[in-house]
Amino acid sequence: MSAFWISRDPIDATALAAPLARPDSGGFASFEGRVRNHHEGRAVTALDYEAFESLAVAEGERIVAEALGRHGALEARCVHRVGRLAVGEVAVWVGVSAPHRAEAFAACRAIIEAVKHRLPIWKKEHYADGDSGWVNCEHARTAAPAPFDYSRQLALPEVGAEGQARLAAARVLVVGAGGLGCAVLASLAGAGVGEITVMDPDRVEASNLHRQPLFAAADVGRPKAEAAAERLRAYNPDVAVRAAVARFDGATADERVASADVVVDCTDNFSAKFRVNDAAMRAGVPAVLASVYQYEGQLQVVRADRGGSCLRCQWPEATRDGLVGNCEQAGVLGPVPAVLGQLQAMEVLKLLLGLPGQLGNEVLLVDLLAAGQRRLAAPRDPRCAGGCIRIADAAAARAPETLDIEMPLEAAAAAGYRIVDIREPMECAFEPLPVSGQQSLPLGRLLDGALAVEPQQRYLLVCAHGVRSHAAAEFLRARGHPNVWSLQGGLAGQAR
């Protein structure tokens, strides 16, 4: 039996649906297009439909077959009326049987959209004032794209129509359109995230292509953000993609983070990663960070919205670039950033959809040569009450000649400072430093030259209020030891 036909007689929906009942179908969806009593503000009394029948039937059959195949539905029928129809009559009917409701809805929708766009059927409206006119020949717009179909993810019980609506309402900022960024962007656009901003100041280089498949060879020389945005818009027209050909920095970057639901760090250097981390912490917006090195990667989700641990809890002092190689210096195999980027995209979707198993206060280490993963607990620095940013700002503002620095002692110890308590033994016994591994050396002995200063080691001198330690630091600096600092405010300052 044919799946599409033209009818001169009124459509009987019940009779049409009956043969679509089948034992292997758990979902049936139908659509009726009816004659409406108004059009663009004018009262409508009736419609005349006219069809180029042979072509309409052939094309209609094709539409039904395509929709069944694409959406995994079992069987469908579609009937279109021609002739004079009164208000309220059914002009077109679609019915679909599928294994589940998701395929049934999706195929039904696809059929009616394609029928409206592709079939050579015209309608003439008759208005209450006696006038009439041919209208809305939508099939003329044959270039209309097929709707992007999310049925495979809609079928997941944790996603469904509600989850899809959440994705459509979400705004994600992706910083960096490199190997990580390409993977993140493609997956988020495919998932139907409503608004994606891609930010990158660089241009596509030929050496990027092997691991950055959003770019074609012909894109070399173009701004990466623009080339990526163009590709993503073509890939999924549902997504509003914004391109920002700019470095992530300053107030503009903070504003972009604040207006996003999630920020994804796909940059390739430490200073940028810390800027993204800090902006997310300031704005209280969750951030998904990743880094790769040759065959390995690290992934961290910073729940700035929940006071979670951040990059600075792991690396209290911003790690310097140049310490370890980046992709350019150390080399990288394409799948490594692709895998880490997909893991980032997965964490973003978990966040947006409220799925279980989200990373939080953890670092995931991935070794793709060993094909292994390690999930490490990475709790927040207990002394950090929004202090991450304070440490960061203080470290950034610190000139080399500055003597006094203010930071939690534990953070200083973690950052590699050797902590020297220059108070008298009685003071130390009365109030020990809240950190382990410190050296005790009263000021008098220090001034006698009892501190054996190792040239590469950094020292942080501590006293009760930061006065003696300032003097001691000055004393040592004057004797040619530049890596010596004084804890501003001393132990008393730590309590504040």
Next chain:
Amino acid sequence: MPRLTLHYYALLREQAGRSSETVETGARTPAALYAELAARHRFRLSAAQLQVAVNGAFSGFDRALEDGDEVVFIPPVAGG
């Protein structure tokens, strides 16, 4: 002597020429252990530039190590 399982990542894995090993050591803390390993494997990074995780959780370099502990030294990584 305590027996420890060690895992290396990135630069350390390269320099050690392996991703894991088991060692018997007198080192009582990750700091002492790293000093020992740095000498043996000629690690170029100082402990201050690394993170250490013991038994699946980030930890300080001065905690006590016990027989059977799993110790992971993690260098910073920035590529993207």
